[in-house]
Amino acid sequence: MSDQEATAATPSTPPVPEGPPPKVSHRGRTADPVASSNEEGTEIPEFEYFVAPGPRGYPPLTEFLDIWDVNVLKGQNEINRPQHHTDMYNTNFLVVRRGQEFQVKITFSRPYNPQEDKFAIEFTIGSRPQYSKGTYMPSFPTKERQSSWLGRVLDNSDNVVTMGVTPAADCIVGKYHIYIAIVTPYGIRRTKPDESRDIYILFNPWARADAVFLDDEDEKEECVLNETGIIYHGAYDDVAERSWNYGQFDYGVLDACLYIMDKAEMPISNRGDPIRVARKASAILNSRDDNGVLVGNWSGDYTYGVAPTSWTGSSEILLNYFHSKTSVSYAQCWVYAAVFNSFLRCLGIPSRVVTNYFSAHDNDGNLKMDIILDEKGRIDRGRTRDSIWNYHCWNECYMTRPDLPAGFGGWQVVDATPQETSDGMYRCGPASVQAIKHGKICFPFDGPFVFAEVNSDVVFYSRQRDGTLEPVRVNNAHVGRMVLTKAPGADTSRNITDQYKFPEGSTEERTVLQKAEEYGCQREKSELPEADVKLLMPQLDVRVGDDFELSVDFQNRAGQARTVEAYVSGSVVYYTGVISADFLFKTPTVKMEPNASVKEVVQVHAKSYMRHLVEQANLHFIVTGKVKETGQIVTGMKVVVLHTPKLSVKVSDLNKVNEEMMGTVEFTNPFSFNLESVFIRMEGAGVMTPKSKHYSVIMAGSTVSWTESFTPRRAGPTRLIATLDCPALRQVHGQASITVRP
Numbered sequence: 069m070s071d072q073e074a075t076a077a078t079p080s081t082p083p084v085p086e087g088p089p090p091k092v093s094h095r096g097r098t099a100d101p102v103a104s105s106n107e108e109g110t111e112i113p114e115f116e117y118f119v120a121p122g123p124r125g126y127p128p129l130t131e132f133l134d135i136w137d138v139n140v141l142k143g144q145n146e147i148n149r150p151q152h153h154t155d156m157y158n159t160n161f162l163v164v165r166r167g168q169e170f171q172v173k174i175t176f177s178r179p180y181n182p183q184e185d186k187f188a189i190e191f192t193i194g195s196r197p198q199y200s201k202g203t204y205m206p207s208f209p210t211k212e213r214q215s216s217w218l219g220r221v222l223d224n225s226d227n228v229v230t231m232g233v234t235p236a237a238d239c240i241v242g243k244y245h246i247y248i249a250i251v252t253p254y255g256i257r258r259t260k261p262d263e264s265r266d267i268y269i270l271f272n273p274w275a276r277a278d279a280v281f282l283d284d285e286d287e288k289e290e291c292v293l294n295e296t297g298i299i300y301h302g303a304y305d306d307v308a309e310r311s312w313n314y315g316q317f318d319y320g321v322l323d324a325c326l327y328i329m330d331k332a333e334m335p336i337s338n339r340g341d342p343i344r345v346a347r348k349a350s351a352i353l354n355s356r357d358d359n360g361v362l363v364g365n366w367s368g369d370y371t372y373g374v375a376p377t378s379w380t381g382s383s384e385i386l387l388n389y390f391h392s393k394t395s396v397s398y399a400q401c402w403v404y405a406a407v408f409n410s411f412l413r414c415l416g417i418p419s420r421v422v423t424n425y426f427s428a429h430d431n432d433g434n435l436k437m438d439i440i441l442d443e444k445g446r447i448d449r450g451r452t453r454d455s456i457w458n459y460h461c462w463n464e465c466y467m468t469r470p471d472l473p474a475g476f477g478g479w480q481v482v483d484a485t486p487q488e489t490s491d492g493m494y495r496c497g498p499a500s501v502q503a504i505k506h507g508k509i510c511f512p513f514d515g516p517f518v519f520a521e522v523n524s525d526v527v528f529y530s531r532q533r534d535g536t537l538e539p540v541r542v543n544n545a546h547v548g549r550m551v552l553t554k555a556p557g558a559d560t561s562r563n564i565t566d567q568y569k570f571p572e573g574s575t576e577e578r579t580v581l582q583k584a585e586e587y588g589c590q591r592e593k594s595e596l597p598e599a600d601v602k603l604l605m606p607q608l609d610v611r612v613g614d615d616f617e618l619s620v621d622f623q624n625r626a627g628q629a630r631t632v633e634a635y636v637s638g639s640v641v642y643y644t645g646v647i648s649a650d651f652l653f654k655t656p657t658v659k660m661e662p663n664a665s666v667k668e669v670v671q672v673h674a675k676s677y678m679r680h681l682v683e684q685a686n687l688h689f690i691v692t693g694k695v696k697e698t699g700q701i702v703t704g705m706k707v708v709v710l711h712t713p714k715l716s717v718k719v720s721d722l723n724k725v726n727e728e729m730m731g732t733v734e735f736t737n738p739f740s741f742n743l744e745s746v747f748i749r750m751e752g753a754g755v756m757t758p759k760s761k762h763y764s765v766i767m768a769g770s771t772v773s774w775t776e777s778f779t780p781r782r783a784g785p786t787r788l789i790a791t792l793d794c795p796a797l798r799q800v801h802g803q804a805s806i807t808v809r810p
Contacts, residue, residue, distance in 0.1 A: 104330065133185045133250050138259060139172070142267075148164055153292070154270070156295075158317055161267060164269055166237055167277050169218075172189060172246075174187075178227060179227055189231065191206075203240065205239065219232065237278045239269060242268070242329075244266065244269060245266055246265045247261075270415055270416035271417050290555075293413075295316060295317060297406070297554055299312050300461075312382070315381050318383040342417050347495060350482045350484045351493045353407060354404060355395035363396065363399065364399050364404070377793050380789045380790065382406055383751075383757075402423075402461040405462055417466070418465060421463060425552070428523075428547045435519075435525060437524050444633065447690060448531060449650075456526070458641075458644075459643060462481055465480055483495075483518075484496075490514050496518070498513060499514050499518045503515055510587050521548065526543040526544075539596060541702075551564050600630070612739075618670045620636065623665045624662065628697065630698075635692050637691075638651055641686050687707070687709075689708065713736070715748075716735070717731070719804050729755070730777055736771040752789060788803060788806060
């Protein structure tokens with residue numbers, strides 16, 4: 069074969085196209101793309117003619133009724149905002165809630181005659197508004213013609229008509245454009261677009277027909293209108309708390325929350341469903357798979373962002389994301405929960421931050437946290453992979469669940485902290501709290517994961533020489549020890565553990581666990597005899613930098629003498645239970661007389677743990693051992709949260725609206741070493757926007773003082789919140805309560 073023939077027989081390579089790739093679009097799939105941006109809009113034409121143009125063009129419409137002015141009564145002192153509980157939003161636009169009437173004043177060119185004149189108020193949201201999708205909604209003034217957005221004339225005097233409009237209780241939540249349309253024999257004439265007349269329509273917990281209706285005034289006041297909250301952390305027997313400014317009414321935050329849904333490409337038509345809104349938001353609040361709001365970081369290195377322990381509120385985070393269009397660094401579970409809380413409250417969905425103490429992260433769904441011991445009863449660090457978070461924060465939001473059987477509406481768990489994927493994305497919920505309590509974990513969404521967080525067993529296994537694991541002790545009361553949230557109308561905690569599960573060991577609890585097993589959750593069922601030696605470890609109140617004594621009380625409940633070869637280990641751990649460093653290991657041999665107790669005291673020196681400390685300063689002590697006479701394994705666990713020094717926050721005596729005040733933060737370094745690269749942050753809901761100050765070094769024993777001026781914007785109780793943060797010292801905060809007078 070000749071070279072020419074061979075060339076002709078070889079398939080030619082298609083030419084590589086030059087230039088930019090073609091723009092991917094919806095063409096060929098749908099007539100119109102799915103509207104998923106509240107910011108985008110389509111201008112409605114000012115004139116729509118019913119007739120064809122004549123020789124001189126379209127007939128003029130000037131001889132018919134004309135609109136001179138449209139007033140949406142958006143001022144804080146106008147009737148709309150107080151009635152809709154939206155007067156606290158710091159915005160230049162009208163904010164109302166769906167399912168409830170608001171008023172619009174229209175000034176015409178002449179008196180309005182209901183028998184002759186026809187007009188409508190038109191509301192549009194997103195691009196390509198359509199009535200069938202709920203993105204174009206007219207409201208008519210006469211009873212003869214009505215849409216799902218009811219309209220009525222409240223007053224008709226001179227040239228001014230006051231019209232009441234009631235948006236449907238299930239309408240889309242977001243920012244709407246508003247037009248007034250006049251119907252003439254020849255066509256429709258509308259007002260020109262005017263952004264100053266745009267209105268925001270939110271969920272309405274005060275409207276019985278709304279899916280988020282909450283029939284408890286105290287809960288609504290707390291879970292919708294309260295800007296300042298308390299987030300609980302620490303340990304179940306040493307609860308710590310910190311204040312947080314949710315800032316849901318701050319300037320720009322509402323637009324930031326709507327942008328978050330745009331960023332998630334959530335279809336506009338889905339934004340009236342609180343189930344879909346909460347689930348979509350639980351994904352977009354973290355940045356794991358969709359460039360969402362917050363970047364999680366548990367490493368202890370926060371060089372390229374703000375340490376999670378340094379934040380004082382949500383508004384700075386939300387506004388940074390809105391303006392920069394990039395994820396904000398950094399967050400841990402309580403930051404995710406706090407910002408998610410701001411998002412939900414801002415849109416009108418009742419929500420609260422919940423803290424679960426000893427929260428299990430069950431990544432395999434077997435309801436077991438496995439701790440592996442060697443033959444002598446020591447923990448095998450290399451083979452023990454499971455960890456239990458000292459605490460974990462998530463959110464509850466209130467809504468009906470028409471997708472579930474009756475009785476499973478109400479509070480729903482949602483969690484933005486990226487732990488495990490759900491339907492391919494890092495998100496969690498909404499999961500019905502009632503369903504979790506009753507073991508109905510087959511219901512959407514993510515019931516098994518949340519159920520395991522409060523119900524897993526801690527199982528100690530003894531690893532034999534041949535590699536087999538034998539269960540030697542089961543603690544089924546350790547996980548989900550206590551669930552707390554802020555009490556409505558008070559600065560105290562509320563224990564809601566009974567809303568998640570029945571009392572340990574009760575008949576109801578056993579029934580629930582049996583139901584959960586029907587859906588694949590298997591617990592450890594080995595019948596293990598209880599050891600006749602019991603370990604008790606008392607509560608400790610220790611400050612960072614203190615030497616202290618760890619006492620372990622060995623109680624022999626048998627009628628014969630007992631000897632325990634014990635192992636006491638101490639570790640510095642993150643609050644997630646992950647070990648940072650081991651700093652203590654003791655091997656006492658404890659001998660006990662019949663029915664007697666022996667107290668073993670271990671000295672813990674600050675120099676052994678201080679150089680290993682990570683944020684939140686948690687020490688984890690585990691005591692294990694084998695009873696020589698019986699071979700039984702005894703165990704005990706204790707989390708010690710080292711208390712950090714406090715910030716002193718003070719405010720000046722003058723506390724009136726629009727009058728300048730002074731806020732002062734003071735801190736004394738109590739340690740024998742210098743604190744370097746220190747950031748102090750301060751803010752207060754309705755009184756001070758977030759401010760920060762950097763100190764390159766605070767010398768040992770020295771005191772720093774920082775004073776900032778601020779001007780309260782509104783009357784009522786609030787707080788000035790401050791934090792201090794540096795690589796050597798985290799979780800330092802303080803606050804001052806203020807009652808601003810009118």
